[in-house]
Amino acid sequence: MSAVAVRWREREVHIEYEWIAPERADAPLVVFLHEGLGSIAMWKDFPARLCEAGDFRGLVFSRPGYGGSTPRAEDETWDVDFMHRQATEVLPPFFAALGIVEPPWLFGHSDGGSIALLYAARFPERVAGLVVLAPHIFVEDVTVANIELARRAYLETDLRDKLARYHDDVDSAFWGWNRIWLHPPFRDWNIEAELSAVRCPVLAVQGLDDEYGSLRQIRGIAERVPGTTLLEVPECGHSPHRDQPETVIVAAVSFIQDKRSS
Numbered sequence: 001m002s003a004v005a006v007r008w009r010e011r012e013v014h015i016e017y018e019w020i021a022p023e024r025a026d027a028p029l030v031v032f033l034h035e036g037l038g039s040i041a042m043w044k045d046f047p048a049r050l051c052e053a054g055d056f057r058g059l060v061f062s063r064p065g066y067g068g069s070t071p072r073a074e075d076e077t078w079d080v081d082f083m084h085r086q087a088t089e090v091l092p093p094f095f096a097a098l099g100i101v102e103p104p105w106l107f108g109h110s111d112g113g114s115i116a117l118l119y120a121a122r123f124p125e126r127v128a129g130l131v132v133l134a135p136h137i138f139v140e141d142v143t144v145a146n147i148e149l150a151r152r153a154y155l156e157t158d159l160r161d162k163l164a165r166y167h168d169d170v171d172s173a174f175w176g177w178n179r180i181w182l183h184p185p186f187r188d189w190n191i192e193a194e195l196s197a198v199r200c201p202v203l204a205v206q207g208l209d210d211e212y213g214s215l216r217q218i219r220g221i222a223e224r225v226p227g228t229t230l231l232e233v234p235e236c237g238h239s240p241h242r243d244q245p246e247t248v249i250v251a252a253v254s255f256i257q258d259k260r261s262s
Contacts, residue, residue: 006093013070015094016040020051020058028256029104031059033112036177039067041166046241054253071172078180080189087118103128105256110134121197129201129259131252133240134210137220138190143212147181195224201259202228207236
């Protein structure tokens with residue numbers, strides 16, 4: 001595992017990252033953006049499997065506050081704009097530090113999908129395309145209800161121990177995510193207006209049994225981004241790449257290869 005330093009929130013933070021098949025110099029680059037409790041380790045072998053299937057290069061990283069990246073400072077609380085700030089203040093210097101100049105394909109899950117959409121809206125010329133799994137574009141009651149259940153599980157069950165396998169500072173990761181999603185003003189968070197600025201191809205994927213959001217999320221993307229491809233997956237919850245990995249791999253590889261050749 002490698003790490004690179006960037007300036008964010010008036011301090012230096014280290015971001016852990018890992019390349020997949022960097023020897024494929026001429027292949028499309030797919031950058032994986034993890035969920036609200038994710039990290040490099042949480043992806044397990046999925047990024048490598050997708051890159052192998054598509055003959056892609058890949059980049060996996062843990063956002064600040066997660067995995068082996070710099071944890072939140074003790075007095076650092078995230079506000080309603082935390083995903084906007086990740087998209088516009090963390091990704092650009094991170095990509096610059098790694099020397100990435102080509103427009104990558106962004107593959108984002110949950111919060112990572114929302115961040116990918118926001119990045120593509122702010123920097124449309126810097127993105128080749130998006131694959132977003134269970135992204136959030138507004139806040140639903142079911143999302144908040146299940147995040148409240150996650151808070152109880154973290155306090156009362158072994159969830160903390162399980163998540164500690166994937167984060168150096170598990171409290172930093174969990175409470176940074178959980179507290180802002182349960183913060184009352186966050187109920188008004190909405191990025192639908194920003195979506196009209198997205199210009200790249202989008203594949204939006206969601207499980208029919210998603211416990212953190214309804215199909216209104218990805219269908220809302222399709223209403224605002226012309227040409228969006230939707231994939232609604234049966235027998236699948238909030239993590240399509242874990243519940244139905246082969247379906248996601250086949251769809252993502254086909255989508256990227258098709259859009260590159262068109």
